[in-house]
Amino acid sequence: MVLESSPALRTSGFAFMTWTNAFRALDALGVGDKMRSHHLQVQGVRVMSPTTGEVVRELDLRVQGKLGPHEARCVQRNVLLQALEEELPRGTIRYSSKIVSIDDCDDAKILHLADGSTLRAKVLIGCDGINS
Ligand SMILES: Cc1cc2nc3c(=O)[nH]c(=O)nc-3n(C[C@H](O)[C@H](O)[C@H](O)COP(=O)(O)OP(=O)(O)OC[C@H]3O[C@@H](n4cnc5c(N)ncnc54)[C@H](O)[C@@H]3O)c2cc1C
Numbered sequence: 001m002v003l004e005s006s007p008a009l010r011t012s013g014f015a016f017m018t019w020t021n022a023f024r025a026l027d028a029l030g031v032g033d034k035m036r037s038h039h040l041q042v043q044g045v046r047v048m049s050p051t052t053g054e055v056v057r058e059l060d061l062r063v064q065g066k067l068g069p070h071e072a073r074c075v076q077r078n079v080l081l082q083a084l085e086e087e088l089p090r091g092t093i094r095y096s097s098k099i100v101s102i103d104d105c106d107d108a109k110i111l112h113l114a115d116g117s118t119l120r121a122k123v124l125i126g127c128d129g130i131n132s
Contacts, residue, residue: 013077
């Protein structure tokens with residue numbers, strides 16, 4: 001069960017760079033190919049000086065690296081969130097479910113939600129962004 005404080009799937013934020021290791025994780029979750037079909041592979045990176053505009057470093061990602069070829073794509077946040085939601089059984093994500101406090105109780109955690117309800121969990125993983 002995923003408890004999400006937002007009332008719906010978030011569409012805020014734009015995109016972020018995902019590299020080879022991220023695609024291994026996305027493949028394990030079964031959404032790697034869906035992401036590949038929506039996002040072009042980045043061929044190279046140029047680092048430029050903000051003062052002179054001079055190219056100070058250039059990286060060709062098509063070249064075979066020490067650990068294999070690089071796979072870098074700029075993934076849109078909303079496309080990724082949508083794909084992850086589609087892979088979960090319907091109803092797994094509970095929106096408008098803001099956790100306000102957590103109590104320890106024997107071998108379980110008691111979650112208190114903003115709407116006054118409580119949930120008991122044997123295992124709890126906090127993924128609340130900057131406070132994780
Ligand atoms: C401008 C910017 C650019 C970035 N660029 C990159 C990049 O290029 N590559 C990269 O790898 N990373 C990038 N990052 C970092 C990346 O976005 C984060 O590491 C990643 O989103 C963290 O995922 P998360 O699931 O832990 O947190 P989040 O994506 O922040 O998700 C946390 C979720 O928890 C919910 N939540 C919070 N509190 C509660 C609560 N009390 N109860 C219930 N739900 C709650 C929130 O509504 C949110 O949906 C960037 C970040 C920013 C801000």
